[in-house]
Amino acid sequence: MRKSLLALSILASVLAAPLAQAYEAGDIILRAGAATVDPHESSSDIWVGALNTDVAGTKATLDSDTQLGLTGTYMISNHIGIELLAATPFSHDVGVKGMPGVFAGLNGKLGELKHLPPTLSVVYYPLDSASAFQPYAGAGINYTWFFDDKLSSEAEGKGFSGLDMKDSWGLAAQLGMDYLLTDTLLLNASVRYIDIDTTGTTSFGGEKVKVDVDVDPLVYMVGLGYKF
Template sequence: MRKTLFTASVLAVALAAPFAQAHQAGDVIVRAGAITVDPREDTSGVKVDANGANLGGGATLDSDTQLGLNFAYMLTDKIGIELLAATPFSHSVGVKGSPAGLDVLNGKLGDIKHLPPTLSVVYYPLDSKSAFKPYLGAGINYTWFFDESTSSSAEAKGFDGLSLDNSWGLAFQVGADYMLTDKLMINAQVRYIDIDTTGYTNLDDVGRLKVDVDVDPMVYMVGLGYKF
C-alpha cells in the first residue's frame, strides 16, 4: 500500500511539474555552479614596443575553472536581464613559436588573474509553463586583468613585469533551465565572449615587448538555480 501511494505521489509531481514552472515578470533567479573559461587565443607576433620590430611567435593562455554565479531578473515572462559573475580566474601565460631573439624563454612567462562580469538580455522562446526552458542571450562584457606576475624562470632569463590591458567586448550565449520544482532548477549554458587585450613585458637589452591577443574564450557553466 505504501509503495503504491509513493508511486502515485511521484507520478503526480511529474505530471504537475510542467504546469507549475512558469518564469514570470518580477522573478529573481540565482544560479551557482562550475564555470570554465577556455581561451581560443589568436595572437600577433611579439613586437618591440619602441620600434615596432616584429620578433614573431605569440602568446598562449591555459583554461581555468572557478565558481560561477548568475543573477537574473525577469522583465516579462520571456525576457530577462542577467549578470554573470565568478571567483577570479587564473591563467598561465606562455610564449610560443620561439620568437627571434627570445628563444631564451621556453614555455611559461607568468601568471594572470581576471574577472569577466557580463551583463546580458536573455530570451526564453518556449511556452512559459514548459519545465524545459532553453534561452538565448546577448550582452556586453568587461574583463579586468590583475595580479599579473612573471615566473621565476622568466625573471632568471631577463624578463621583468607583466601586464595586460582591460577589455570591453560583446558576449553571446545559449542555455537552458530544467525545473525540478517550481523553484529549483538545473542550468547549463555556453557563452562566447569577445576579449581583446595587449600584453606587455620587459626584457633586458631589448626593452618593452608587447603582443596583441584575441582571447575570445568559450565559457561553459553547469549548476543549480533557485527562483525567488
C-alpha cells in the same frame, strides 16, 4: 489496487509539478556552478623592442581555468530577463612560443594573471512559461578586468621584468537551458562566447616587449539554480 492508484497519483503529481513553475515577470533566478574559461586565443607576432620589430611566428598563449560561476536574472516579462554574470577570479598561465635562434630560451611560461569577467546580458526564453524545460539565448556586453599580473621566477631569471594586461570591453553571446526540478529548484547548463581583446606588455633587457591577444574564450557552466 489502491496502492497502485496512490503511487500513480504521487508520480503524476511529481511530473506535473513543474507546470506550476512558470517563469513570470518579477521572478529572480540565481544560479551557481562550475564555470570553465577556455581561451581560444589568437595573438599577433610578439614585438621585441631590443630588435625594433615583430618576431615572425611568435605567439602568446593562455591556459584554461575553472572557478565558481554565479548568475542572477531578473525577469522583466514571461520571456525576457536581464542577467548578470559574476565569478570568483580566474587564473591563467601566460606563455611565449616560437622565439627562434638565440631567443629560443625565452619560450615557455612567462607568468600568470587573474581576471574577472562581469557580463550583463538580455536573455530570451522562447517556450511557454509552463514548461519545465526552459532553453534560452542571450546577448550582452562584457568587461574583463585583468589584475595580479606577475612574471614567473623563470622569466625574471631570463631577463624579463614587469607584466601588464590591458582591460577589455567586448560583446558576449550565450545558449543555455534550465530544467525545473521543483517550484524553485532547477538544473542549469550554458555555454557562452566572450569577445576579449587585450594587449600584454613586459620588458626584456630594458626594452619593451608587446603582443596583442584576442582571447575570445568559450565559457562552460553547469550548476544549480533557485527561483524566487
